[in-house]
Amino acid sequence: MKTIFRLLLLVQILSVYNVSFASDKQNREKVNLLIINIDDMGWRDVGFMGSEYYETPNIDKLASEGMAFTNAYAGASNCAPSRACMMSGQWTPRHGIYTVDSSERGKKQDRKLIPIKNNDYISEDNLLLPQVLQNAGYVTCHAGKWHLSDDPKTFGFQYNIGGSHAGNPGSYYPPYKNVPSIKAISEDDYLTNQIMDNVLDFIDSVNNDPFFLYYAPYAVHSPLQPVKSLLPKYQNKKQWNGQDNMKYATMVENIDTQIGRLIKKLKEKGLLDNTFIVFTSDNGGVYNITKQWPLRAGKGSYYEGGIRVPTFFYWKDKISGNSRSDVPVSNLDFYPTLLDAANIDKPGDKILDGISLLPLLTESQRPADRALYWHFPIYLDGGNEETQDPLFRTRPGSAIRYGDWKLIQYFENNDIELYNLKTDIEERHNLNFSHPEIVEELLRSLNEWRKVIKAPSPIEINPEYIESR
Template structure:
């Protein structure tokens, strides 16, 4: 029986269509996956590869050898919610208005000279998020852990939300099941939260191993309440501390986090996804100095000295970017948004990001052009521990002001009295020596840049005097807390 020429042609065309469809599917599957791990309150020096001699982080130490380590990486803010708002939106604080964890007028009103700017505690729906960018470009998306920017991240571009809501910590005794966070079903009694979140992350990766995916894994750990596994706590109780790092429970939390990052990375290898997945590891802000010192960096969480905003960051993409190298170029976590857009060749993109695309640095080894980095905090944050914080004064970790870093120079401007402080970070990483009188031309230049930036971002500056301020009380209070 002879085949009809038209039938043969139809069969051939059908085969070609199926072949093209198959190729297209394979091409889509080859789009790079992205995992963004964001640890809560982990200090710049709280990892072995960053210089700690007390905390043991073998998995992350190995991970650092497989990727690029950024020694001058910065969060967009010095505490949880505003830092996350900056990273998730790719925009500076004045554009989204999330400056702190509400309220913005913390501390005794008699010690606040100006009226703090109103704070937003929720990321506006109008802002385009990382989740929406990935979702709009055909990616499966998940946030597993601390969200802290709204009640429901599934309305902001995430297909899956596990344990994410508006709260900023897991609650009293919250690191062991039964849990106290919403959007998380209890596990077996005594299950550890960091283990559980990693199990959920591994489940998501396995479910989407054939699809391009974006996994945002913001662990609740190492945020308070400090709670660790008993065997690890006992291990660190028997170990001598080093350089102001000696808290055994905190150390147990750090090591448990490291173990879980190792588990996730192992699964990527087992599934054959390692070489097609960019993994970014970082922290949302500096650590709490009373718990874990970051010397030589000054201060910690809530401060805009280096200890409050400089964070660990490693990017790994095997075979695509160099391994085992350190990058000294200053970078912001807001740079991740445009970098991810470039990485996946996104067709749908954010119309406004304040970060820069790191792709030329990552893939071509190019240095980043010198640029200004800015922070704006028209708010108050009360002290954690006046004698330990290393803040500007003992009553507040942060008083209202702005900061600019440009090259080696860093300038702090304070709105209450217009005072300025200039530091040369190349010579004075600990920000101990204010050299404002020695370099007046640098001060003028940085002040002009800072003022222009505030104008371009419509950054609010608090100028209204606080009628409740009492200078005599403030003086007495400072003397009192320093005598404790």
């Protein structure tokens, strides 16, 4: 009897062991997911996109082992709406976040139209990417800037490192004004480093569970506070293509160092080979800090310098290294792409406006031509010489890119701008009068898109508006 009991016990133990082992094996084989979303990093602020001023060796090496995109776009030209597009997989009219804070930016007498009211918070009814991944068994961690609600843990993140509704840290040196949850040990503890310390602790804790890490450091957003130890190397460095801000350069290099620490940890844990990585920025660089030439303007503008961003994908042995693509893509594509990589079905009633890029990334299958759209029924102050508007970076309007053509329509006076980005990436030559057939075609597509997604457009005249003085 004892022998039979021992045999039954042994069978039970082996059975439990095998189930546990199978479960661990299944988890280990499930791809880990990592989005690196740098704040306000411009299209040319990294070496792999051509910068000879900023130093980003870790980012460049990782990019060289994956596929970089030369025509990658943010869903909007500033922080909150772009992040809402990425996390929801939807165009701005679906979630209603068009800008940061109020849509009535600038002086009231300068605004001809009453802009559409802005949503400061993402709706709790909107099923975000981390919620789907958590439901599929992923351990989910947010690190850095969230900006879409008060607490990212209400949207599918099990761990939150420094995320809140704050759009900037207030200070990168302690006390971190807008990031009180991160505690410094000494007065020289730089916030970006502190956040990465916590990220590395998270990586150490995941064991064999598949994880989704959304690493969105506050850097390189203002305030411009240099990493003091790096300043000397940039004090006499030659400027390149309008890039010469040494304070900003130290912030760029430091964020590269932190990413290097993350990649090293993933290697040490044996996780890098099974991690799908997206690197991007939430919008273009700030024009008075860093130039993106030949792209026009910067953050807040719907010219290329405001919406085109550095982007690459990495997945060892599945995405070919040293590869580049000129296919226009958007951060709305990340949601379906990550679900595809993780072999997770899209929730049945969830509307996704992007497409999965996995066939392009892993099989070089170029997707069918499609239009990319932007809708910005708001005002955003801070114009400059490249926006050719001293008052606003953005006035109410919409934009469309299809193929090599890009059209911008402004609602105040129905002004139209048309550019051929293949021959005029600088957007200096408005071709709206010489190509009326292209204008008609793109306007038809833009109008149909706005109709389908019920995009609100401002039509009410501001009674306090004063014609150009």
